[in-house]
Amino acid sequence: MSILSRLTRNEGDPKILSSGPRSREATDELARGLGWFSLGLGLFQLMAPQRITRAFGVTGSEHVVRAYGAREIASGMLTLSTDKRAGLASRVAGDGLDIVTLLALLSYRNPQRHTVKAALAMVVGITAIDLLAAGAVSARKARPKTVKDYSDRSGFPGGVVGARGIARQKPPTEARAETTH
Amino acid sequence: MRALVWHGKEDIRCDTVTDPEIEDPRDAIIKVTSCAICGSDLHLFHNFIPAMMPGDIMGHEMMGEVVETGSGMNGKLKKGDRIVVPFTIQCGECDQCRRGNFSVCERSNRNKALADKAFGHTTAGLFGYTHLTGGYPGGQAEYLRVPFADSTHIKVPDSLTDEQVLFLGDILPTGWQAAVHCDIEPTDTVVVWGCGPVGQMAIRSAVLLGAKLVVAIDCIPERLSMAQAGGALTIDFSQESVVERLNELTDGKGPEKCIDAVGLESHVSMSQPDTLLDRAKQIMMLENDRPHVLREMIYVCRPGGIISIPGVYSGLVDKIPMGQAMNKGLTFRMGQTHVNRWTPDLVRRIEEGQIDPSFVITHTATLEEGPEMYKVFRNKQDSCIKVVLKP
Numbered sequence: 001m002s003i004l005s006r007l008t009r010n011e012g013d014p015k016i017l018s019s020g021p022r023s024r025e026a027t028d029e030l031a032r033g034l035g036w037f038s039l040g041l042g043l044f045q046l047m048a049p050q051r052i053t054r055a056f057g058v059t060g061s062e063h064v065v066r067a068y069g070a071r072e073i074a075s076g077m078l079t080l081s082t083d084k085r086a087g088l089a090s091r092v093a094g095d096g097l098d099i100v101t102l103l104a105l106l107s108y109r110n111p112q113r114h115t116v117k118a119a120l121a122m123v124v125g126i127t128a129i130d131l132l133a134a135g136a137v138s139a140r141k142a143r144p145k146t147v148k149d150y151s152d153r154s155g156f157p158g159g160v161v162g163a164r165g166i167a168r169q170k171p172p173t174e175a176r177a178e179t180t181h
Numbered sequence: 182m183r184a185l186v187w188h189g190k191e192d193i194r195c196d197t198v199t200d201p202e203i204e205d206p207r208d209a210i211i212k213v214t215s216c217a218i219c220g221s222d223l224h225l226f227h228n229f230i231p232a233m234m235p236g237d238i239m240g241h242e243m244m245g246e247v248v249e250t251g252s253g254m255n256g257k258l259k260k261g262d263r264i265v266v267p268f269t270i271q272c273g274e275c276d277q278c279r280r281g282n283f284s285v286c287e288r289s290n291r292n293k294a295l296a297d298k299a300f301g302h303t304t305a306g307l308f309g310y311t312h313l314t315g316g317y318p319g320g321q322a323e324y325l326r327v328p329f330a331d332s333t334h335i336k337v338p339d340s341l342t343d344e345q346v347l348f349l350g351d352i353l354p355t356g357w358q359a360a361v362h363c364d365i366e367p368t369d370t371v372v373v374w375g376c377g378p379v380g381q382m383a384i385r386s387a388v389l390l391g392a393k394l395v396v397a398i399d400c401i402p403e404r405l406s407m408a409q410a411g412g413a414l415t416i417d418f419s420q421e422s423v424v425e426r427l428n429e430l431t432d433g434k435g436p437e438k439c440i441d442a443v444g445l446e447s448h449v450s451m452s453q454p455d456t457l458l459d460r461a462k463q464i465m466m467l468e469n470d471r472p473h474v475l476r477e478m479i480y481v482c483r484p485g486g487i488i489s490i491p492g493v494y495s496g497l498v499d500k501i502p503m504g505q506a507m508n509k510g511l512t513f514r515m516g517q518t519h520v521n522r523w524t525p526d527l528v529r530r531i532e533e534g535q536i537d538p539s540f541v542i543t544h545t546a547t548l549e550e551g552p553e554m555y556k557v558f559r560n561k562q563d564s565c566i567k568v569v570l571k572p
């Protein structure tokens with residue numbers, strides 16, 4: 001892209017000297033971080049599901065891990081898009097599913113239950129972060145209960161009634177290069 | 182100087198940058214006194230228009246005072262002149278400019294080769310927009326270099342305020358052109374999808390041009406109330422069926438004229454399943470735009486009617502029912518606005534008091550507050566409809 005920008009920018013185009021106030025906030029960055037985390041985890045689940053099934057003592061269930069991986073990738077893409085709110089909501093829902101799944105693996109017969117416990121603790125922690133980010137993004141986009149009143153903004157100094165069809169008296173004219181300059 | 186600079190998706194910063202310089206005899210530099218944030222800027226903010234690059238200065242709705250000119254003004258512009266800058270850069274000499282097709286000027290796109298490849302043939306250079314249209318630094322800044330300035334300007338009477346004339350550079354002629362494209366007759370029902378600033382101007386234009394009934398569609402209450410103030414009957418698409426209501430209003434025949442003032446970021450909702458599919462495809466880069474409004478217009482429009490599209494589309498759209506459109510004999514008219522084509526007429530109408538476009542401004546802020554105002558406008562917080570920045 002920088003090659004392209006050199007091609008299309010002129011020498012004299014303004015260049016950045018220093019950066020000031022910006023539109024991205026901490027929550028936006030947090031959402032981006034979570035989005036990339038989803039993508040990374042999802043790819044890992046898709047590519048190496050047996051590493052996970054072995055660690056959790058459920059070899060043979062790779063297809064489930066892959067499906068969860070696909071879900072993570074979808075959540076990640078949505079979270080990285082402009083629809084962060086939906087993305088984060090899908091992450092929270094996914095966290096719920098992960099927790100339920102891990103809880104089911106905690107039985108005393110599972111020799112790997114310590115790994116499962118550790119994973120569970122991690123997922124709970126991440127859920128808390130997801131909830132925080134989702135809450136902050138939703139708050140920003142929430143519709144207020146009352147809105148401003150613009151009912152006096154007709155844009156017609158002579159009022160709406162007088163404006164109806166008034167342009168028909170002198171219909172629109174069009175200018176061309178010769179006539180404007 | 183300070184300027185609002187695009188750094189990436191949803192990342193706009195108020196940076197300090199080097200001042201623009203005269204590069205060509207036909208250049209002028211203006212000191213920007215007012216500039217605005219447009220719905221088109223939101224498409225860039227969301228990174229939906231290809232070929233934006235980090236470091237690009239935003240903004241294409243601006244006005245100010247000429248502080249320096251090149252040697253090639255031919256007496257048409259001088260230091261001290263107060264001008265509004267049209268968002269389309271025009272050479273004023275090519276075949277297209279001579280036909281008044283300023284937004285497809287053949288010479289002003291400094292990135293013509295790329296545009297020829299992307300569009301088949303180049304279109305005009307635009308300020309603060311993608312590199313496909315020249316990547317010219319925009320006017321959300323303290324100073325702006327105006328190329329082809331002897332032609333690319335609108336002189337405005339001192340008797341009118343910045344707020345009254347600023348929108349001559351974009352949204353007023355955009356709404357006007359959209360309505361003129363409808364060939365409005367006194368028996369027509371004109372429907373405007375989208376009550377953002379462009380929709381508001383289209384509504385006013387259709388009223389002035391004497392439509393029997395103007396209907397406005399959106400889901401944002403304050404925008405609908407402003408549409409109603411301008412003489413439109415309103416439909417909240419989140420509350421009622423657009424197609425049913427429009428048929429009801431037209432004795433089951435459908436509106437003669439339809440205007441799309443929404444563009445590529447149609448609202449995504451469960452009640453409009455096609456928008457969910459479009460959004461999913463957009464994220465997977467299988468489709469550029471969400472054309473729900475186009476589909477709805479084609480379906481509901483009266484056979485023989487006109488579809489006018491000021492809303493911006495960037496690339497490929499799916500599932501456009503060409504069969505319906507063809508068999509119903511619809512006419513499509515669209516385009517970036519040929520701003521200066523409408524200038525003398527619209528300046529006169531503002532002076533005569535037919536219309537005062539400043540009604541649409543809901544927020545005024547400084548350039549430093551610009552990055553924050555992008556979010557306020559995007560999130561429609563605080564009933565925001567149009568933001569004007571004072572550098």
Ligand SMILES: NC(=O)c1ccc[n+]([C@@H]2O[C@H](COP(=O)([O-])OP(=O)(O)OC[C@H]3O[C@@H](n4cnc5c(N)ncnc54)[C@H](O)[C@@H]3O)[C@@H](O)[C@H]2O)c1
Nearest residue numbers: 220221375377378379399443444447448491492493517518
């Ligand atoms: N042709 C031109 O030269 C030109 C010039 C300026 C702007 N534009 C384009 O015009 C469009 C509107 O600009 P704006 O500044 O008013 O933007 P905006 O984002 O403020 O307004 C868009 C409005 O459409 C509404 N909307 C979304 N989905 C809808 C649906 N399905 N039905 C009805 N309404 C819906 C939104 O709620 C919003 O109020 C943008 O695409 C912009 O790029 C074109």
Ligand SMILES: [Zn+2]
Nearest residue numbers: 219220221351
């Ligand atoms: Zn614009």
Ligand SMILES: [Zn+2]
Nearest residue numbers: 272275278286
């Ligand atoms: Zn030209």
